[in-house]
Amino acid sequence: MGHTIRDIATALGAEAEGNLDLIVTHAAEPAGAGPDALALAMDPRYAEGLARGAARAAMLWQGADWRAMGLQAAIFAPRGRLAMAGLSRIFDPGPEIAPGIHPLTVIDPTAELAEGAAVGPFVTIGRGVRIGPRARIASHVSIAEGAVIGADALILQGARIGARVRIGDRVICHPGAVIGADGFSFVTPEKSGVEEIRETLGERAEIRAQSWVRIHSLGSVSIGDDVEIGANSTIDRGTIRDTSVGSGSKLDNLVHVGHNVQVGRDCLLCGQVGIAGSSRIGDRVVLGGQVGVSDNIFVGDDVVAGGATKIRTNAPAGRVLLGDPAVKMETQIEIQKAMRRLPRMAATVAELQKAVSNKGQSD
Structure with a gap:
């Protein structure tokens, strides 16, 4: 079942020109678009593909000359990715789940x-x-x-x-996600080697045998409205209070949220992010893929952390972080530049040492 160009433009709040009664059944890349497809060319870089395809209508950038491209109709998207969000919603049929209760279920x-x-x-x-x-x-x-x-x-x-x-309400939980498994929480009868190392930053008085006693999870998990939880992600229940994820937050695949963690509103947690127990994540925080957050720390509102960053201490609101350990992004870039210069600097130092040594021998 298709949609008219008029209906799509109205749903997107976008301008359209040409034959607005033209019906399209799906979206496609320009070069592979057939006559029933809406070709997606929201940037001039993709215009060349329209000539190789057979689309009659396309979603284009503002000001594009759609007639010169041989099209019969066009929709103009001032913000391409935002238009894609609405367009994908229009064409997505969603999963097939029959109405009512299937007989092969246990309630x-x-x-x-x-x-x-x-x-x-x-x-x-x-x-x-x-x-x-x-x-x-x-x-x-x-x-x-x-x-x-x-x-x-x-x-x-x-x-x-x-x-x-x-x-x-309106939460999407993707296949294989586990919400509400027990937290990973254990303690030793005596002070453990791990506790000692954390206090001394690496030193241990002695190495001795130790065993672990399980701390049960009595809390649960609270998820706000409009949250999306990716495939095979896990959110552990809290020890006493609930682990929580605020409304509007989106978790990618393979994200792990530990026990007692509080994730704020409208956060974006990309693939393989791990947040250790009892940490607090503010609102609108963006954590790139493989970011790790240590336990019992606070990441302030609007923090952005680049991929593979390791946040080991509290991060103030609005900070942009990168690296392991996390530092300001501009500082990490300078560190990387300096590291690339290290081999050359080492060679220079070796030459200077050799020159000084030869001079000492000649004296």
Whole structure:
């Protein structure tokens, strides 16, 4: 089922020209676009591909001469990636989850499913679970006792929702995510070698045998509204209070949020980010891929950390960080420049040492 150029432009709040009743069924790259596709060429660099394709309509940059490109219609996107967000929403059919409750599912009699909720096959829903209106639960999901799923939530294949987890409205949980596993929290009967090293910054009085005693997780996890949790990501339950993720935050695949962590609103946590226990992340924080955050520290609002940065101490609001250990990005760039000069500097020092040594021998 297609959409007219007029309807797409209206939905995007964008300008359009040409045959606005032209129907397109999908989006495509310019060179591979057929007559029923909307070609995506929001930058002049992609205009060349239109000549190799067969598109009749395209999404173009402001001011583009669409007639000269042989098109019948055009939509003008002042901000390409933002237009892509709306366009992808229009054309995405979403997962196929049939309305109602699939017969191959197990639901505790005390669970409450609101009007319009849909549950796929091989799902287990535990005691006292509450699922909000129009929430959709795909196959092989398990939802443990006391969990709450908000309105219009989408829980995809194989996700695991632990006991008493609270998930807000319009949350998307991708396949294989685990929300509400126990935190990784252990203690030794006597002061452990790890505690001693942290106090002394590396020294140990003696090395002795030690064993670990488990600290159980009595809290759970609270997820705000409009949160997205990537595939195979994990959010551990808190020890006493809930681990929490604020509304609007987005977690990529393979992100780990440790026990007691508090993630603020509208944060962006990219792939393989790891946040250790009891740390606090402010609002609108962006952590690039493989960023690590040490335990029991605070990362302030609007901090941006580049990929593979390791944040070991508190980070003030608004700071842009890079490197291991994390420093200001401009400082890290200077460090990298200096490191590239090290071989040449070492050779220069060796020459100077040789010259000084020869001079000493001649004297």
